Amino acid sequence: MKGKPKRREYVVQGTTVALGMLAAAEGAQAQQDPAHEHHQEQAEQPAAAQEHHHEHAEPAQEGAKAESADGGDFTEYSRYKPSFGGPPGSPNYLGKLVPGLRKPGLAPVPVSTPYLEMLPWKMVNGAKEFEITCEPLKREFLPGYWMDVWGYNGSMPGPTIEAYQGDRVRFVVHNKLPEATTIHWHGLELPVRVDGVPYVTQDPIAPGDTFVYEFDLHQTGTMFYHSHIAMQEAMGMVGFFIIHPRVAHDPPVDRDFAMLFQNFFIPPNSTIPDTQKMDWNWHTINGHSGPYTLPLVCKHGERVRVRLLDFSPMQHHPIHLHGHTFWVTGSEGGRIPESAWLPGNNTLVGVAIAKDIEFIAFNVGDWMFHCHMFHHMMNHMVSQVGPRIRSGASVDDYISLLDGAPEVQLAKTDAGFAVPGYPQGMKGMRMMGGEDLKKIMGRREARGMRASWNMGVKGLTTVLRVLPEDLYEQVMNSDEPIEPGVSVPGSGPGGHHMHMGADHA
Numbered sequence: 001m002k003g004k005p006k007r008r009e010y011v012v013q014g015t016t017v018a019l020g021m022l023a024a025a026e027g028a029q030a031q032q033d034p035a036h037e038h039h040q041e042q043a044e045q046p047a048a049a050q051e052h053h054h055e056h057a058e059p060a061q062e063g064a065k066a067e068s069a070d071g072g073d074f075t076e077y078s079r080y081k082p083s084f085g086g087p088p089g090s091p092n093y094l095g096k097l098v099p100g101l102r103k104p105g106l107a108p109v110p111v112s113t114p115y116l117e118m119l120p121w122k123m124v125n126g127a128k129e130f131e132i133t134c135e136p137l138k139r140e141f142l143p144g145y146w147m148d149v150w151g152y153n154g155s156m157p158g159p160t161i162e163a164y165q166g167d168r169v170r171f172v173v174h175n176k177l178p179e180a181t182t183i184h185w186h187g188l189e190l191p192v193r194v195d196g197v198p199y200v201t202q203d204p205i206a207p208g209d210t211f212v213y214e215f216d217l218h219q220t221g222t223m224f225y226h227s228h229i230a231m232q233e234a235m236g237m238v239g240f241f242i243i244h245p246r247v248a249h250d251p252p253v254d255r256d257f258a259m260l261f262q263n264f265f266i267p268p269n270s271t272i273p274d275t276q277k278m279d280w281n282w283h284t285i286n287g288h289s290g291p292y293t294l295p296l297v298c299k300h301g302e303r304v305r306v307r308l309l310d311f312s313p314m315q316h317h318p319i320h321l322h323g324h325t326f327w328v329t330g331s332e333g334g335r336i337p338e339s340a341w342l343p344g345n346n347t348l349v350g351v352a353i354a355k356d357i358e359f360i361a362f363n364v365g366d367w368m369f370h371c372h373m374f375h376h377m378m379n380h381m382v383s384q385v386g387p388r389i390r391s392g393a394s395v396d397d398y399i400s401l402l403d404g405a406p407e408v409q410l411a412k413t414d415a416g417f418a419v420p421g422y423p424q425g426m427k428g429m430r431m432m433g434g435e436d437l438k439k440i441m442g443r444r445e446a447r448g449m450r451a452s453w454n455m456g457v458k459g460l461t462t463v464l465r466v467l468p469e470d471l472y473e474q475v476m477n478s479d480e481p482i483e484p485g486v487s488v489p490g491s492g493p494g495g496h497h498m499h500m501g502a503d504h505a
């Protein structure tokens, strides 16, 4: 960072004043706030937590030391720049127990699941009652690519269920699928008759029928709901079921995001997933492929939680975040005790497993946040039949489906096919431009990114944007135009944002 004065200047300009005020406010708050004192006094509070709240009360000192550290002293942790904290085992080591900017002891922040609605409820006979309709629907994976999938209430994945420990919940489930279904509540400890397994715990819900599930929630964590019929799961029938504690976990987070990863095989020129195929060419996060995934935007210095869920048929996803070290703090089994949290930059999320990660967003910029499987970092990986077909390749699959298969040219004459074995020029992928591209580049969450950012974000890829407070306000809460590239200080505006698809490689 020191070698890049431009970037440093930017950060300083953007945040010094705010930081000074924040530090002063926090210090004052720590002295005056009775809730904070009470929190420190609690006898049952672990020593580690007491220490970090003590530290929280003296951010001014933290800032002063960070300024003079000069590489010699690694023990101070700064929420506003890369730093070590430590030693390992201490509460501020790699930001482990450094709290968010929010006060402890409050209700949790609501979870944010980009592109997925919250499932509404109303109180009926002492329970939160939710209506769920199982149905076929269309989902736009990328602009112009409308896929025929199955899901809930018009959404794939389904809307997010957000509830609290101690709630009694009731789900009135309507089946508008052409076949029978059930809903299983994954990770929940509940009476067996509402476990949602066809034949084993209940009769399947026939098309047109309604079934009611009702149970109490005593757990917390990142759970989910899904059909318990395998081929329906592969059509997309899943959604988040997040159960918050009544009081936020300590240390409190300022943001709580959730991302659900899926794979589908959708043959070229088809819109229907082939659920029996053990090959995958479309990859989605909350129902969208990169760069149509929604950037996660947070403010510099915040503590952020991201809940990761893999609901792919067969494939695991090593989820990698650039520029930050996170701690794995939870699973579909609930909160992990602090002693068992693991630091990492990449965590393997297995099929039907949830992992919560937390970190301090100390590093300003637009950071890649993605699955690290190479085939999951792009769309439309197709072999045998489709865009990659060329002379000498097997056409068995194609020939066996002559009546139903789209027309495929066996000889390609354009230059992109001149290099044998070079698959990246995906000739079957439709070009995108104009209105399609506006759908991607015109989103509020992408304002101020480099003009060419979309060329580097594909498949199971999104971007974590850590913005200084003033830029965050500009991006998220104003409509004034923003210069491209301003969120990657010193990098320039970026090239032209281009059509995606075939010919950029």
Ligand SMILES: [Cu+2]
Pocket (backbone or CB within 6 Å): 315, 316, 317, 318, 371, 372, 373, 376, 460
């Ligand atoms: Cu993956």
